[in-house]
Amino acid sequence: MSRLAESFYTRTNVVTIAKELLGKRLITNINNKPTGGIIVETEAYSFCERGCHAYQNKMTNRNKVMFNEGGVAYVYLCYGIHNLFNVVTNKSGLADAVLIIALEPVEGLEWMLDRMKVQHAKRITSGPGKLTKALGIDRTCDGVMLNSSQLWIEEGVRVSEKKIDASTRIGIDYAGEDAQLPWRFSIKDNEWVSK
DNA sequence: TAGAGGATTGAT
DNA sequence: TCAATCCTCTAC
Numbered sequence: 243m244s245r246l247a248e249s250f251y252t253r254t255n256v257v258t259i260a261k262e263l264l265g266k267r268l269i270t271n272i273n274n275k276p277t278g279g280i281i282v283e284t285e286a287y288s289f290c291e292r293g294c295h296a297y298q299n300k301m302t303n304r305n306k307v308m309f310n311e312g313g314v315a316y317v318y319l320c321y322g323i324h325n326l327f328n329v330v331t332n333k334s335g336l337a338d339a340v341l342i343i344a345l346e347p348v349e350g351l352e353w354m355l356d357r358m359k360v361q362h363a364k365r366i367t368s369g370p371g372k373l374t375k376a377l378g379i380d381r382t383c384d385g386v387m388l389n390s391s392q393l394w395i396e397e398g399v400r401v402s403e404k405k406i407d408a409s410t411r412i413g414i415d416y417a418g419e420d421a422q423l424p425w426r427f428s429i430k431d432n433e434w435v436s437k
Numbered sequence: 438t439a440g441a442g443g444a445t446t447g448a449t
Numbered sequence: 450t451c452a453a454t455c456c457t458c459t460a461c
Contacts, residue, residue, distance in 0.1 A: 285444070293444070304457060322455030324445050341444060371445050413444055439461085449450080 243267065243396040245389050251312030251331050256338035259331045260286035261427050263340055265401035269349060270393050272378035277350035277357075279367055280398050283343040283428040283435045285411050287328070289336065293417035293425075296337030307385040308337035315393055317374070317384040324371030325380050329388065329395070343426075344368045346434040347376070368436045405430045 246266065253259060261284075269278030287294040295305040295318075307316045308330055316328040316339050332338040345367040347354055354376040358366045367373040374380070379393070386393050408424040415421055428435045 287444075295444080302458070318444090319454095319456055321443060321445055321453080323453065326444060328444090343444090369445070411444075416443090439459105441457105441459090443455105443457090446453090448452090 243398075245394050245396045248311075248313045248389070251329065251388065252333055253312070254332055254336070256286045256288050256331050256340060257425060259329075260284045260340045260425065261403075261406055263329065263342070263395070264406060264427060264429050265399040267348065267396045267398040268342060268345060268377070269396060270377040270379060272383075272392050275350060275353040275378060277347075277353045277377050279345035279347040279349065279373075279434075281342055281344075281395075282346050282432045283368075283426070285341040285343060285427070286338070286425040287341060288338045291417065291420040291423065293411060293414040293420050293423070294337070294339070296339075299335075299337065301337075305337065308339050309335055310385070312338075313388050315379075315383050315386045315388060317379060317381050319381060320371065325374040326370045327374045327377075327379050327383075341370060342373065343370045344428070344434055344436045345373045345376075346432065353378075365434075368434055370436075401429055 289296040296308045311334040312331040314330045328339040409426045411426045
């Protein structure tokens with residue numbers, strides 16, 4: 243399976259990239275535990291709207307990797323508990339990113355079950371905080387290239403435009419009218435999509 | 438340097 | 450509906 247080229251990430255339209263990431267495979271090999279799955283749900287964030295950490299090009303210690311050239315991971319801690327995994331896109335200095343919200347587990351199911359301390363694979367990767375835990379992603383992955391040996395994205399299944407659901411993003415009420423943008427994308431009728 | 442709050446989750 | 454939990458950012 244071939245990994246995505248850097249040119250996939252450096253395009254300027256983050257919404258297009260968020261949709262095209264559906265069906266791709268996110269794989270990690272952390273602590274010699276290869277795990278991964280098919281991306282079934284994403285959200286787009288752009289520096290030109292208020293839902294984004296880098297709104298108005300505001301660079302902080304936390305979000306500085308978003309200003310890198312597309313193709314690196316942006317991982318940060320949310321609510322003091324959850325690591326959230328983003329794919330940085332666009333050119334250097336243009337801070338766009340795609341938040342990965344849900345996966346369909348494919349690789350290394352036993353490792354994911356072990357990390358989640360559960361017996362069954364039911365909904366173990368259906369949420370941004372859960373999938374990072376299942377894949378072993380934490381803030382040490384912040385800024386890691388998406389073609390590195392511990393973390394990468396490769397070609398998966400093809401998802402036609404007709405099978406993509408678009409909806410508004412959640413949890414960003416503070417973003418005002420930008421919270422109404424239909425920038426949350428998921429594969430229609432996929433059981434692994436978050437609720 | 439103190440204080441408020443957050444791109445979530447799971448239990449009640 | 451709410452607590453867990455701690456890093457990040459802002460204001461002083």
